[in-house]
Amino acid sequence: MRKSFYITTPIYYPSAKLHIGHAYCTTLADTMARYKRLAGYDVFFLTGSDEHGQKIQRTAEKEGVTPIAYVDGIVAGFQKLWERLSVSNDDFIRTSEERHIKVVQEIFRRIYEKGDIYKGEYKGLYCTPCESYWTNLQLDDNGCCPDCHRPVEEVAEEAYFFRLSNYADRLLQHIEENEDFIQPVSRRNEMINFIKQGLEDLCISRTSFDWGIPVPGDEKHVIYVWFDALTNYLTPIGFLDDAEKFAKFWPADIHLVGKEIVRFHSIIWPCILMALDLPLPKQIYGHGWLVVKGDKMSKSKGNVVDPLLLIDEFGADAIRYFLLREINLGQDGNFSRDALITRINADLANDLGNLLHRTLNMIGKFQGGILVDPAGGATEFDESLTADAKTAVDNYTREMDVRALSDAVKTAWNFIGRASKYIDETAPWALAKDPAKKGALAAVLYNLAESLRIISIMVAPIMPTTAQKIHEQLNLPGDFAAVRLSDAEWGKTPLGLTVGTPVQLFPRIEIEGEGKQAVKKNKGKKS
């Protein structure tokens, strides 16, 4: 039986325009999903939108539209962005969809019947923009929300509670016994300390607004956001309507989330699942933030970078490459336009682009575009190149398997550098001058084309469009979508192949000025 892999991103709030920080999270998940498909897994990759809550209701009221009309427009923008970023999600869940509403209500019903949801009174301080409750002790010096520093509201209302406290011991035991459950380790330790301080029951309903999923049988209450949001992970994989699919994909292999929401995913979510007698996800991975000069990118700080504009300017693959290469998963990473341009010029235009261009040019010039049979010809450098290709694929596989994505990218690029060095070592232009070296020349050009074929496979999860272009320029037989990691074995390029004409993958970006003021001169050119 084929192995399955279920990966999720968080579902995004449609309260603000998505920025490159959100795109970071989705790019990571997409790369992991694509890698697993390449490795032969049946993958289900889920993303979506988290649409309910008072904040959305108020914004819609201000704009004079219904909440659903308001979110429809924004969510269409999310979907367009993911498409333009080459995100290969298998489903997009909207929490306002009927299929999800049914799941949330059924989960509420089941846990209520079990006795782990009860009615009580909620008193607290609520920050609407952050959709968070705070205690007096947590407020900032001005008595405002410690996160966004805006005023909080006192609320007292009848509400439903989930008995989180019932599950604290079991959860702690599970975390301690399963080292991989929360990653990276720093987040795991934070969560262990948090749970050890004791868990209070969780308020899961509100009566002060109605843009939400009604509590079954008590419709003046709507289910409060996290209970609604987290359960999205069960909706599209057949929780209520397709037992076979559900058995295949649950438990999830990884919920990839930003570090500030690890707490909700590794405490509330497992307790809901325990109350439902469902197995817990295999891993919750808390990635770091994309920061600008040390500050988290966010709308309230006014430092957001619009991913659509960046895609227009540089192309999706260059942005994906930058995000994956520059930031170590789990740590914060800096975004800067200058660093992006430097990476494009050095790693994409120069290293990868030149290797392809030079190789195809030489095959065209010296052999009429054909990979001719070396008939025993060889050079003293061939064996080390083939050995290095194998080592690169092995390392890349190991690194991808342990989610060391930026290391896997570096490994692929080291091999690009290795293949470029092989051109210098073998000097094909010199071989071409000597008729006695015809076989050696054919071997060198074959080895370069073969290296590029293997590179295209390693690049596929990172820069899918570029990988496909390499496949097409090499004119390799078959559909690139059908290529698997197991094809990254030396020797699969057919002899006699006529390669295509080279087309530049990434034009170099000329910049004017220095440092932060650097601007792109050759506008309009994309990968």
Ligand code: MSP
């Ligand atoms: N709706 C909730 C998630 C519910 S999941 C059941 C939410 N939405 S969000 O839109 O505010 O954030 C979604 C994700 O984007 C989070 O994982 C968050 O960490 C991530 N990011 C938002 N800004 C970011 C950066 N500047 N950098 C990296 N990731 C960032 O939370």
